[in-house]
Amino acid sequence: MSQARTSTRRTIAAHAVLITYTLIALFPVFVVVINSFKSRKAIFSEPLALPSASTFDAVGYRTVLEQGDFLLYFQNSLTVTVASLFFVLLFGAMAAFALSEYRFRGNLLMGLYLALGIMIPIRLGTVAILQMMVAGGLVNTLTALILVYTAQGLPLAVFILSEFMRGVSDDLKSAGRIDGLSEYRIFFTLVLPLIRPAMATVAVFTMIPIWNDLWFPLILAPAESSKTVTLGSQVFIGQFVTNWNAVLAALSLAILPVLVLYLAFSRQLIRGITAGAVK
Amino acid sequence: MAERKPIRWHIAVFLAPAVAVYTAIMIVPLFATLNLSLFNLVDGVKSFVGLDNFRTLFGDPRWSASFWNALGNNAWFFVVHMLVQNPIGVALAALLSSPRLRMAAFYRTAIFIPTILSFVIVGFVWKLILSPIWGIAPGMLDAVGLKALFAPWLGKEAYALTTLALISVWQFVGIPMMLIYAALLSIPDEVLEAAEMDGVTGASQFWKIKLPLILPSIGIISILTFVGNFNAFDLIYVSQGALAGPNYATDILGTFLYRTFFGFQLQLGDPHMGASIATAMFLIILAGVSVYLFAIQTRLRRYQF
Incomplete structure (x- = not known):
């Protein structure tokens, strides 16, 4: 039973590490893509926010x-x-x-x-x-x-x-x-x-x-x-x-x-x- | 008397196109470049100068300072990759290969994505993120209370090269991960079961059983990293320009070759010195590959399953 518990803990740890690294790998791509759809002002004021109806702007494209x-x-x-x-x-x-x-x-x-x-x-x-x-x-x-x-x-x-x-x-x-x-x-x-x-x-x-x-x-x-x-x-x-x-x-x-x-x-x-x- | 075998023309036909293109576009220019490094313009006429170009490259203080600077930077670039990229790659592969891990395919696909992006994208994306003007990096550091740590890393002589090396690590970590992952999967279950019977599990199983078995793959990855790093150019060119600023702090052999061959700003391009630098790079890569083939690969023990 204790073995099962350590293996669960190990699985959770493995997922945590992999998720963290996946975020590191994808983060820059994500940032670029979401900001490409925002207005210039929104790019600077809220770089990490998703484009919303008020900040959406396809002027870049x-x-x-x-x-x-x-x-x-x-x-x-x-x-x-x-x-x-x-x-x-x-x-x-x-x-x-x-x-x-x-x-x-x-x-x-x-x-x-x-x-x-x-x-x-x-x-x-x-x-x-x-x-x-x-x-x-x-x-x-x-x-x-x-x-x-x-x-x-x-x-x-x-x-x-x-x-x-x-x-x-x-x-x-x-x-x-x-x-x-x-x-x-x-x-x-x-x-x-x-x-x-x-x-x-x-x-x-x-x-x-x-x-x-x-x-x-x-x-x-x-x-x-x-x-x-x-x-x-x-x-x-x-x-x-x-x-x-x-x-x-x-x-x-x-x-x-x-x-x-x-x-x-x-x-x-x-x-x-x-x-x-x-x- | 036995009849002579007829010439098997089809073998020649099958080989000819590949050998012709490969020889004409790759091998001949490579040797022409090596050869060109022995010539230079004397009074405007191309003449044979023996090793004079190399004497200039290593002897002339201006040239040799640039060359050693580029070589030193390149060596550091390689060291960062070996110390950061390959261990992370191995660790990720070890996690991915753990049995019954869910979503392994998703992680694998996602972590490999940066590798497929072009240097142009990678260079600019990171330039934007690290930019002090836009402020994603300073903003994020601020959020965790570490704003004081922020510096315009790409603009500081002391940090720029390491920052670029880490960006390159970020981009290419997928390659060691994939190769090691493949090597780990090819370890037969019987070996691992035998280890478990003997009570070798978890981390000690990795260090004692799996790591020795994947050493040949780690060797291949090291030499691929070496060749790739000493041939690198694009990332530095895209993010810092041909001048490899600030103040040549990020100049590596590839950018040095580009500047010498094509010229920049007021300096004219010089194909002969360019060829000499390419020859030096060729010898460095050849030396590295030979060390790997003769000194390392022959000593690695391979296991047949």
Whole structure:
């Protein structure tokens, strides 16, 4: 009986700690979102109060939508993220299949070569990447960003996907070969559908840093027409730094898309992490 | 005589796109950058100068002062992460993994949210909260009677770097939490049951049974933290600008590289010195990764279940 009591007390303590930390984690986001809907006066006088009928004001959102070209930035971010994600997943899965399915000379070496990029950040090559993009006339294009992010995402994608592909049943592939399927058909019609859960995990891991990156948009594509949401909101906030309504509204708008994506994929993300990619 | 095996072209086709993009955009520029650090402009012509750039970086008092300042700040940034972020992450994961805990999925999802936000959001949100003008932080401290403790933390040389490091900890604590959580879940029940039979429960079970089993994951987290910290840039740039104020107190290698390469205010950008700094960062990260791979990882005992 005393054991039951200590375990109850321990559970309560655990919840107390976790709730406290959850509040710490969510508090800043909460503060920004509630204040983005309030009038300037209310933001300053009652920063922690929820917007009420008398303090509600969407002037910040109007400023953002009128001043900044957020729709374009959003579209740019979406194009870059989706295109990079597509190439990372396709090329990564193809390379992972080659490495995990076939025995050939240099297999291990190739695996190590591709894994190098997990540890060495691509940013260190920025100086030469910029020179290359200037030489190729790709500065201020989304293509430059897509190329860089594809290269950035590949090492981890190949690593995780080849782990998963080793687990795909050999019988299935042998059956395909006996039926006369080409190696390409085996990959695209038999293996790819089976590793969809792993692909989703890789997608989330790849997507978040691409969407949030500031370094490469700032350096490779700072033009108005190729700005991403992250760079766009950074510049916007820099210009409107004293217009608190606009700043808070811009921040809320920037939080929204990632939050929606995360909540949609979070189950998949957690399953992927706990599936033993890191042991 | 055995027939030679035909060349299996499909292997090349499967590998080619990934290897081509990776080599062209990542490996070649990396080595081109390392190579560029050996050149500089002499009388307006790009010429080979050997290690002269590094002599300037470490020998010239102006350059070396900036470099060591950035490296020292970066080291402190890393220390704060190791001392605060990783222990908190482990503790949260240990709590989350306790059996029959309700709402675990909710806590996990919520605590991970800051990690998915961009640095732009994180930097400005905290700048607003800590701002002495808006006053959420001073107001809250006032409510608990600690108003005297408030200072414009981001504006004071003595506190700015630590404050930024703690903001970064706030943002990234979800990563160690998730990885350790996964490691804790992968400990088989038999091991824990055996421990309970022997009367090892609660905290002592954590210290004596679980912690040794998750040490390899803690090793991975440490090296990820190291690489991430010595490559950091965005948070400082967003909240303090490229000058990493006040008075370079928050300058780390990433912002130093950015300023040198692109120039700021009156100083012109210098790709050669920029490449030299990138090379120095490369060597630091390589050294850290090697220490981990050869000295730490080989000594960690791994348990097969």
